[in-house]
Amino acid sequence: MIRTQRLAAGLCALLAALTAGLAFPAGAVADETTANAPKVNLVLDVSGSMRAKDIDGGSRMAAAKQAFNEVLDATPEEVRLGIRTLGANYPGDDQKTGCKDTAQLYPVGPLDRTEAKAAVATLTPTGWTPIGPALLKAAEDLDGGTGSKRIVLISDGEDTCAPLDPCEVAREIAAKGIGLTIDTLGLVPNVKMRQQLSCIAEATGGTYTSVEHTDELTDKVNQLVDRAADPVVTPVATRGADSCAKAPTLKSGLYTDREEFGQERWYRVDLDPGKELRASVSVSADRAMNPDYGLLVRAVTVHGREIVRGEAAGNGRTDVISTGLRYPKAESDDDEAPAETVCVQVTNSYSAAAGVKTTPGMPLELTVDVVDGPSQASDVASFGLGRGWWLLGALVLAGFLAGVLWGWLSRWRVAVWRTN
Amino acid sequence: MRITRVLSTTLLALGLAATPAAADSTPSASPSEDGSAPTTAGTSFRTATEVDQGRTATASGSAGDYLYWSFPADAGQRPTVTAKVKLPEEHTGQTWQVDVYDGLRRRQSCQYGAQTRTAAPGTASLELACVLRTVRAWSEPWADDPLPGTYYVRLTVVGLKTADLGLPVGAELRVDSKDIGGSAAVDGSLAEPLVPGVAVKSSADDEDDPSASAVLSSIEPDDGWSSGWWSTAGCGPGSAACWPRSPGSAGTP
Numbered sequence: 014m015i016r017t018q019r020l021a022a023g024l025c026a027l028l029a030a031l032t033a034g035l036a037f038p039a040g041a042v043a044d045e046t047t048a049n050a051p052k053v054n055l056v057l058d059v060s061g062s063m064r065a066k067d068i069d070g071g072s073r074m075a076a077a078k079q080a081f082n083e084v085l086d087a088t089p090e091e092v093r094l095g096i097r098t099l100g101a102n103y104p105g106d107d108q109k110t111g112c113k114d115t116a117q118l119y120p121v122g123p124l125d126r127t128e129a130k131a132a133v134a135t136l137t138p139t140g141w142t143p144i145g146p147a148l149l150k151a152a153e154d155l156d157g158g159t160g161s162k163r164i165v166l167i168s169d170g171e172d173t174c175a176p177l178d179p180c181e182v183a184r185e186i187a188a189k190g191i192g193l194t195i196d197t198l199g200l201v202p203n204v205k206m207r208q209q210l211s212c213i214a215e216a217t218g219g220t221y222t223s224v225e226h227t228d229e230l231t232d233k234v235n236q237l238v239d240r241a242a243d244p245v246v247t248p249v250a251t252r253g254a255d256s257c258a259k260a261p262t263l264k265s266g267l268y269t270d271r272e273e274f275g276q277e278r279w280y281r282v283d284l285d286p287g288k289e290l291r292a293s294v295s296v297s298a299d300r301a302m303n304p305d306y307g308l309l310v311r312a313v314t315v316h317g318r319e320i321v322r323g324e325a326a327g328n329g330r331t332d333v334i335s336t337g338l339r340y341p342k343a344e345s346d347d348d349e350a351p352a353e354t355v356c357v358q359v360t361n362s363y364s365a366a367a368g369v370k371t372t373p374g375m376p377l378e379l380t381v382d383v384v385d386g387p388s389q390a391s392d393v394a395s396f397g398l399g400r401g402w403w404l405l406g407a408l409v410l411a412g413f414l415a416g417v418l419w420g421w422l423s424r425w426r427v428a429v430w431r432t433n
Numbered sequence: 434m435r436i437t438r439v440l441s442t443t444l445l446a447l448g449l450a451a452t453p454a455a456a457d458s459t460p461s462a463s464p465s466e467d468g469s470a471p472t473t474a475g476t477s478f479r480t481a482t483e484v485d486q487g488r489t490a491t492a493s494g495s496a497g498d499y500l501y502w503s504f505p506a507d508a509g510q511r512p513t514v515t516a517k518v519k520l521p522e523e524h525t526g527q528t529w530q531v532d533v534y535d536g537l538r539r540r541q542s543c544q545y546g547a548q549t550r551t552a553a554p555g556t557a558s559l560e561l562a563c564v565l566r567t568v569r570a571w572s573e574p575w576a577d578d579p580l581p582g583t584y585y586v587r588l589t590v591v592g593l594k595t596a597d598l599g600l601p602v603g604a605e606l607r608v609d610s611k612d613i614g615g616s617a618a619v620d621g622s623l624a625e626p627l628v629p630g631v632a633v634k635s636s637a638d639d640e641d642d643p644s645a646s647a648v649l650s651s652i653e654p655d656d657g658w659s660s661g662w663w664s665t666a667g668c669g670p671g672s673a674a675c676w677p678r679s680p681g682s683a684g685t686p
Contacts, residue, residue: 194476199599207598211497218477222495223599232493236473245480246630246649265632267479267649293538293629295478321574325540329530330591332499335478337537339574378479380538380649382632385624387571 049160051241052093052121054151055081055234058168058200060100063138065169065201069227073169073200074138080230081133085126087235089242095121095154096129099147099168100140111141112174121154144172145179148213152186152193162193163219163241165234169200171209180212181370184299187217188271188373192247194219196237201225216299218332218376248378253278257315257356263381272296273374278359282381283352286345291382293337294323296361296375307362308334315354326362334361335378341386474500474588474604478538478629481585483652486512489607496527496600500588505652507626507659508570508581509617510610513546516561516588519603526554528592531561536582536627536650541565551592561588567613570659571621581658582627583650584608626658 057077068076081096088094096119103114118136119129148164155162172179183195196219197210211221220237224230248269254260260279272278284290294310307326313319325336342353363375474492475481481501484490494500506512516531528551533541546562565579572578588604590597625631630649 202599204595207595211598220476220495220498221599222601229601233495236493240473240476240480243480248479267630267633289624291537291627291632293536295538323537323539323577327540330589330593332589333477335534335538335540337535337539339537341574380629382630384632387621387623389571389621 048158050091050093050158051160051163052095052155052158053163053165053238053241054095054097054121054154055084056097056099056147056151056164056166057081057118057136058100058142058144058166058170059098059136059138060140060142060170060173061104061138062142062170063200067201068225068230071227072138074136076200076227076230077167078133078136079227080234082130083231084234084238085124085129085133088124088126088238092124092238092242093121093160094124094129094238095119096132097147097151097154098136099143101136103140105140108141108174112143112146112177114140115143115147115150117150117154141173142168142170143174144168144209144213145174145177145182148179148182148186148195152189152191155193156191159247161241161243161245161247162191163237164193164195165237166195166197166210166213167200167230167234168197168206168210169202171203171206180209180216183213183216184370184373187299187376192269193217197221198230198233199223200230212301215332218297218299251280251379253280253359253377255279257281257313257358260356262354263379265381265383268379268381270377270379271374272359272361272377274361274363274365274371276360276374278377280357280359280379280381282355282357282383284340284342284355284383285352286342286350287386289339289341289384289386290355291337291339291380291384292323292357293335293380294359295333295335295378296359296363297333297378298331298363299375300369301365303364303366304328304330306331306334306364308336309358309360309362310336310338311358312338312340313356313358315356320355334363337380344386471502474502474606477501478534478585479649481650483650484606484608485655486608486610489605492604492606494602494604495598496521496524496590496593496602497598498589498602500604502586502588502606503583503650503652504586504608505626505654506565506568506579506581506584506608506610507654508568508622509613509615509659511567511613511617512565512584512608512610514563514565514586515546515607515609516586517558517605518552518561518588519558519605520552520556521597521600521602522557524552524554524597524600525594526592527552527590527597529559529561530589530591531563532587532589533563533565534585534587535577535579536584536629538585538629539577541577541579541584549591567617569617569619571619571623580623580627582623583629583652628652 063074064072066072098118099115103111118132151164195213195217197214199206199210202223214221222233246267248267251261251268251270253270255277257279260281262281282290296308305328310323311319312321321338321340323336323338325334327334470488471482471484471490473482481503484502484504486504492500518529530549535541543563546564548563550559550561552559568579568581628650634648
């Protein structure tokens with residue numbers, strides 16, 4: 014069914030593209046679509062340990078190659094796919110050189126399946142595992158465009174290039190606010206590697222998966238590439254201030270920001286009379302947090318009076334804490350009544366153990382919707398006649414009138430019967 | 434001159450709206466429009482997979498993932514969320530939890546149902562449930578009563594040992610609701626259901642802007658949102674609302 018829809022959409026698209034193509038140079042249209050095309054960068058570990066033969070009897074490398082072939086076949090047309098390797102070229106023992114060993118195997122762009130497959134076929138397990146540097150480069154590869162961006166990291170060992178912690182790298186990449194997600198897959202993982210890869214994933218809102226079989230690897234990578242192709246709303250980056258006076262004014266939309274531990278973030282929204290403000294805020298836990306946390310969102314007048322608040326608190330493992338508020342502003346009799354400036358204050362009570370980095374702050378997502386106000390208590394009782402003493406009065410009156418009418422009718426019928 | 438400009442803009446818009454990428458990126462009104470249930474789950478509020486009531490959504494993920502779905506609930510309904518988790522063959526015991534959030538991302542309490550459950554090592558599956566409060570047509574802004582709109586479900590493991598991290602798990606989610614009817618009806622109604630991005634969506638409709646094709650939530654019940662102008666809380670024969678409550682309340686509407 015979905016296929017049929019896609020086919021139909023494709024046909025329409027073809028027609029429309031032809032029409033458009035007649036009127037305009039094709040380049041303009043192509044630019045427009047590539048700008049928001051989803052981009053995926055597959056980062057494959059080609060370190061020496063990939064020689065180990067422990068996935069379905071074959072080597073890890075063979076499993077990865079087979080998975081890549083199948084993924085390349087199934088990649089949706091609109092996805093711009095690239096492949097980057099780490100540890101593919103330098104076989105030596107020098108850590109410094111080995112830790113710079115990351116190369117772009119296939120550039121991020123429209124996919125030529127044959128070429129990409131040929132490139133993958135040449136890989137042989139060789140060197141070190143420089144995950145951190147590879148992630149940094151992979152993020153650079155994805156630069157530009159407004160579409161969703163995703164890095165899929167496939168590795169079989171933890172980073173061998175200390176002191177650069179790949180988890181910190183991931184957090185820095187996320188802090189750039191380019192909306193990049195890193196998903197990690199661990200081939201036959203051990204405890205340390207699980208922790209490291211899941212830390213990378215959590216820092217960017219991605220997922221971590223342990224892989225023991227080839228088909229699991231294929232399915233997961235396919236799922237992740239498909240997920241990249243799903244359209245999502247790209248949030249607009251904003252910067253909340255530390256007081257209402259300096260706060261940015263927001264309109265309806267989706268925004269992102271960063272909030273540090275114990276920091277206040279202020280935003281302003283202009284609200285016309287008769288309109289309703291809806292704001293929801295989520296603050297993500299992108300690092301190891303203490304298990305008790307909270308979030309407070311307040312709508313405050315410019316003079317500091319609180320109008321309404323949204324509170325959330327929780328404990329245990331979580332990815333995000335969120336809450337929201339609604340503020341319907343009453344209708345004004347005066348048509349020219351000015352819009353009210355509502356200040357929205359966001360504070361969190363996350364905490365982390367000593368040693369956890371506090372900057373950059375946690376990702377904050379803010380949805381603002383200004384819609385028409387609610388209609389309050391429509392009077393189903395019809396001006397008060399439907400209940401209370403008025404109703405009794407109305408019933409008595411109605412009963413009296415009905416009695417009179419019935420009596421009159423009866424008299425009339427008897428009169429008719431008598432005359433006949 | 435002007436006609437040419439209008440014509441070319443229209444053509445361009447047509448071309449843009451219908452190029453394959455853009456066509457694919459237009460979310461169909463709801464994923465279950467064609468009667469099929471989604472087989473994936475989102476990873477955040479923003480990417481939550483939309484699922485209609487009465488359908489069973491499935492998803493495969495890894496232990497440690499946060500799985501998100503969203504569903505519509507209208508006034509007078511009391512939704513029940515049931516989730517089934519298929520655990521990996523070998524595990525060392527996991528605790529799973531289902532949380533429900535409303536369209537403002539406020540956590541909604543469950544009246545009853547096993548919201549959190551721990552599976553003993555070796556258990557093949559576990560089931561979670563959450564019965565929400567009845568969705569009201571209107572409430573005061575200071576209350577967090579459930580209101581008509583989008584609801585988010587988050588399914589995740591809350592207690593997990595590192596050895597189990599990333600193991601493949603399967604999840605099933607189903608939302609059914611009981612119609613509570615007039616006894617839960619209130620006067621008043623929201624102008625727009627509590628659907629995130631609804632303000633952006635309606636203004637995008639006006640401008641017919643092809644770039645605004647992705648929306649936060651495009652969810653809607655099968656028969657549309659109830660408009661609220663007809664309330665079953667009126668004067669039915671058995672409704673106490675019609676009758677005088679006590680002499681003391683006489684005259685108060």
